[in-house]
Amino acid sequence: MQAGAVAxxxxxxxxxxxxxxxxxxxxxQSLTYEEGRGVASDAGELVPPVAGTHGWFFRNRGTEDVVxxxxxxxxxxxxxxxx
Numbered sequence: 001m002q003a004g005a006v007a008x009x010x011x012x013x014x015x016x017x018x019x020x021x022x023x024x025x026x027x028x029q030s031l032t033y034e035e036g037r038g039v040a041s042d043a044g045e046l047v048p049p050v051a052g053t054h055g056w057f058f059r060n061r062g063t064e065d066v067v068x069x070x071x072x073x074x075x076x077x078x079x080x081x082x083x
Contacts, residue, residue: 003051007074010043011056015066019059026052045074055080 022033027050
C-alpha cells in the first residue's frame with residue numbers, strides 16, 4: 001500500500017476465536033496498528049503512514065479448527081495469503 005491509502009476490512013471467525021496482530025512495515029519502520037486476543041470478528045480501516053506491506057497475522061490458540069473469512073476493499077495493489 002502507499003502512504004495515506006485507505007483499505008477497509010472485516011474478518012469473521014467461524015468455530016471459535018483467534019488472536020490477531022494488524023501491522024505494517026516499510027521505509028525502515030515497523031508498525032503495529034491493533035492487537036486482539038480471543039476475538040470472533042473485527043472491522044475497520046487501515047491507513048498506513050508509510051508505503052510498504054501492511055496486513056494481519058492470525059493465530060488460533062484453541063484446540064478446534066477455525067475458519068477466518070477476511071473481506072477487504074480499497075486502495076491496495078495486492079492481497080497475499082502467507083502460511
